[in-house]
Amino acid sequence: MKETFIEIEGLKKYFPLKGGSRRKRVYTKAVDDINLSIKRGEVLGVVGESGSGKTTLAKMLLGLLPPTEGKIVAGGVNVCDKKNRREVSHLAGAVFQDPASSLNPRFTIYKTLERPLRINGIGKEEARQRIYETIDRVKLGREMLTRFPHELSGGQQQRVSIARAILLKPKLLVLDEPTSALDVSVQAQTLNELLSLQEADELTYLFITHNLSVVRYVSDRICVMYGGQVMEIGKTKDVYENGLHPYTKSLLASVPPTHPKERKKKNLLTEKSAAFGDNAPDLSSISSGCIFQDRCKLCQEICKKQRPVLEECGEDHFIACHLKDSLKAGEEGKF
Ligand SMILES: Nc1ncnc2c1ncn2[C@@H]1O[C@H](COP(=O)(O)OP(=O)(O)OP(=O)(O)O)[C@@H](O)[C@H]1O
Ligand SMILES: [Mg+2]
Incomplete structure (x- = not known):
């Protein structure tokens, strides 16, 4: 390009x-x-x-x-x-x-x-x-x-x-x-x-x-925002098929699949993630750390203290998450 x-x-x-x-x-x-x-x-x-x-x-x-x-x-x-x-x-x-x-x-x-x-x-x-x-x-x-x-x-x-x-x-x-x-x-x-x-x-x-x-x-690329910050950015295919940030994942889980059978399965997920509410979440109480901390299932001590910066997690693919390396290795189960 x-x-x-x-x-x-x-x-x-x-x-x-x-x-x-x-x-x-x-x-x-x-x-x-x-x-x-x-x-x-x-x-x-x-x-x-x-x-x-x-x-x-x-x-x-x-x-x-x-x-x-x-x-x-x-x-x-x-x-x-x-x-x-x-x-x-x-x-x-x-x-x-x-x-x-x-x-x-x-x-x-x-x-x-x-x-x-x-x-x-x-x-x-x-x-x-x-x-x-x-x-x-x-x-x-x-x-x-x-x-x-x-x-x-x-x-x-x-x-x-x-x-x-x-x-x-x-x-x-x-x-x-x-x-x-x-x-x-x-x-x-x-x-x-x-x-x-x-x-x-x-x-x-x-x-x-x-x-x-x-x-x-x-x-060509997708930029995922939450609370005024960029959570993840990368080529469309990478974000859509291999989105890593926990927020991106909850957004993707809320996309209704086209096939009715898949839709049935996914409804369970959507209920839990409920990523796309009509009301903006109140983030005013979060004064330090990651802006997504109170909704993140993987939240750790460091996430409450330090704001993560956008870091490369693949070619032309960046996420702002302290757990980047574990997410990349597919190890979110360990948290
Ligand atoms: N002129 C304004 N004065 C005060 N607060 C504002 C103003 N414009 C936006 N905000 C606040 O800034 C935040 C971001 O608003 P913004 O309209 O950019 O969101 P958005 O992502 O476009 O949302 P939506 O998807 O609903 O259009 C919201 O909390 C909103 O209430
Ligand atoms: Mg708007």
Whole structure:
């Protein structure tokens, strides 16, 4: 694969919580010391349950949220510097989960697409050409351009969001649950079209999803987040088939198998692991050690004292776990 396109170093976002005293402020550590590099043309899938910091990471990558600490450089641009906002808007496009709320209900689709072009100094005629070209690429009929968002289906609205994201010919797309709000019947089609765009333009994708089957289908590498931290990262096949971190394993155990017989077997596991709850776990009581300690069946004394760092456990495969060597040797039974 190609050269590094995005470099994320020591990235943190702490949100002050209400109720902390002035002397002792309490924070939600939405993103807590993330170091990542993403290659040009790579699809990095980001998974993790609700509250693990995926959207916060996405917003910082888009320059929409300033980090508390750390830095992000994408395509040579310091994304965190406000002065680079215009450059970042050319560099990166975004697609969010709910297309209806990200489109202005009072604007026709044409106006929705024309605005970012005009704001970026593109003349009326060139903008028209670009809109036609883009709307064709996302396979929406041109008759949609005169309509308002409420006159479109969810799938069509999401195509408009995708069109808007690629209008300025970005190098990077940040996709935050882009298909989860869609009907199952249009999900696969939308995913395939996103992948075609990625290939055709050699785009770099940060693809966030709750859905492990989706992430397996689209990603070159998978990054598993928990409590604002990266627990495991590696090539899709390695993480999916040989995920080592206890958290990754519990996530994988919660994926429903396709075969009904397997599903029956797996239900037992899913009940125990219950990895994907809808409510974010309360991690504020964990002040030292591994962030996953209170849910980890293998938790040892060291896990309560020292935060594990990401360490290589295979080729291009890293986990943050004190028990890395034992897990690698398949010896988790000894704990
Ligand atoms: N603006 C904010 N102010 C205070 N806390 C915030 C803010 N945004 C996010 N948080 C908190 O930061 C943590 C991470 O939130 P984030 O939205 O990044 O999670 P997520 O992984 O995207 O979850 P989901 O899968 O539900 O979308 C959560 O505990 C959330 O409550
Ligand atoms: Mg989110």
